[in-house]
Amino acid sequence: MSIPSTIREYRSQGDNHQNLKIQQAPLSKPRASEVTIKVHAVSLQYRDLIVSKGRYPGQKTNVVPCSDGAGEIVAVGEDVKGWKVGDRVSPNFAVDHIHGDVTEDIKNTGLGGQIDGMLREYINVPSHSLVKIPEHLTYEEGATLPCAALTAYNALLGPVPLKGGDYVLVLGTGGVSIFGLQIALASGANVIVTSSSDEKLQVATKLGAHHVINYNKNPNWEDEVLKITAGRGVDHIIEVGGPNTIRKCIKAIKYAGQVHIIGFVSGGDSGIPVGAAIGKAITFRGILIGSVKQFEDMNRLFIARQIHPVVDRVFSFEQAIDAYSYLESQKHVGKVVIKIA
Template sequence: MSLPQKTREYRLTKPDGFHNLILTEAPIRKLKSTEVLVKVHAVSLQYRDLIVAKGQYPLGQKENVVPGSDLAGEIVAVGEDVKGWKVGERVCSNFATDHIHGDVTEEIKNTGLGAPIDGVLTEYKILPAHSLVRIPEHLSYEEASTLPCAAVTAYNALLGAVPLKGGDIVLVQGTGGVSIFGLQLAVASGATVIATSSSNKKLEIAKKLGATHVINYKETPDWDKEVLKLTGGRGVDHVIEVGGPGTIIKSVNATRYGGQIHVIGFVAGLADVSQLPVLILSKAVNVRGILIGSRTQFEDMNRLISAVKLKPVVDKVFDFEHLRQAYEHLESQQHVGKVVVKVSKD
């Protein structure tokens, strides 16, 4: 088969909103010897994509960026020095293409797809072979596209530096992508999960996915006290902290002495956190920032996903031409799990 010469891709022409996402055509350059060409089948969207579109991403972004960080696709060409990959294999790329193992560095951070470098909202994507992982066999392209950011982040939090043990108690905030994966991976690993949300309908879904306890934080604003009650005063072992300044004080209150708080997002807005250092100290809590994870963690996670046949929660799938509607749906926060864009027609 002859290789494609061109790709349709989205560019953010001006970073003041996703109405500026324009579908354009670009030539596909020649592969370097260590690269592969991937036909993109599906891309999942993140909260990060919304803030990149507004030019508010705190880690920096390039001008006229191709957005999107999470793809699932198939290899259509391999560079001459590539070992271990062949045409036709189903793959995802790691979020930061150079984060292979170990801790993140400045250089690694600058290889995060869809902000400092061009991302994956394109029909064909050239990637370094070292960034690739195989898709678990039981997953579709749409399901697999949800893994690189949300799932690896949740995995790094719960099974990274201080891995949870069976019988641990995990608190997940909300029902967005990372939180839902945190719930599923925690349950798969033998932990008990407490989930919070402002929507009883969303909490019903959390229960179906295996949450033991659910708390509506609109009805129970002092949800930290409720968590302590549910844990007999002890507190939880791990918190998936996606709220940021608006929730972290309550997260510390809800955590056991010596417990783990994984700081992942800042969706709850700003708040006064001046007492936070003293609270962290007084409970000997470990607070860890999570910048997604490495390719080796992605591979480890896929083994777990394959072993328990875990199915990602896909909220809604949009086609490539209706990307802006996908962004609108994500921004509305009506979704549970992940919003996905189907790029390829076949």
């Protein structure tokens, strides 16, 4: 395959996604420890909307956006071992997070934020960041794994893994939440899903959710959760709402349960009520994606259970702005993907 010397890429000026621009850029050869990937697809995160507005902590100016992508290796640096041209791969969200805990230095290697990301036709990345895409997945499906899937996996199967028979509460039906549902089910848990939309809850039920709650029709959904669990509360919560939902989660969680703090899509500015947290011995754990090692472990689960990511819509490379607008509308269930190659 001939590799071009110039490619198309998007750049974000931090003044809203409507102003994303395609431009031409040179493509260098991979360094000794790098590979060149022809990007086939990228998926969008809530983080990408924040980057597009220039509000993401530590983001690079004029950044190439998007952390999550999948493609094929088209060139390999001279010192690279274990990878070859033609391999189907994704780079990890933070390219230097190989194993263990996050550090400040690792955090500063986040694609599409602190460093240039995946919304381009080709990219050079360090070979240590790579993970093979499961063979049963398309590039569009593979592109959804690095952030949303791995975040949900790290939450539910990280330091305090769920056990078969545990109750897991998933807030909403966005990317992380739907992966949380799928991973919890694959691990033998009972899953409760909340949403403002009956249509979205129907999708969650089809995917296998045991209980669904419309929080518009049932604003005291935490009481419904306690009813479902016979007053005990749930073992794990995928908390994507933030300050406006945290108090309800404190009521819905069991004593010594795990609340995995992932997002703040519901807004609000009040903090965690410390007395209530101590009074139930709750663990609040902020999740900052995961490592290459966890990514590999997650893919083994996806292969064993033949899990397919839920892709809501696929847009073309030229329709990237429309894809961002669709994500912002929150009409999606699962993931919004941009097809590039």
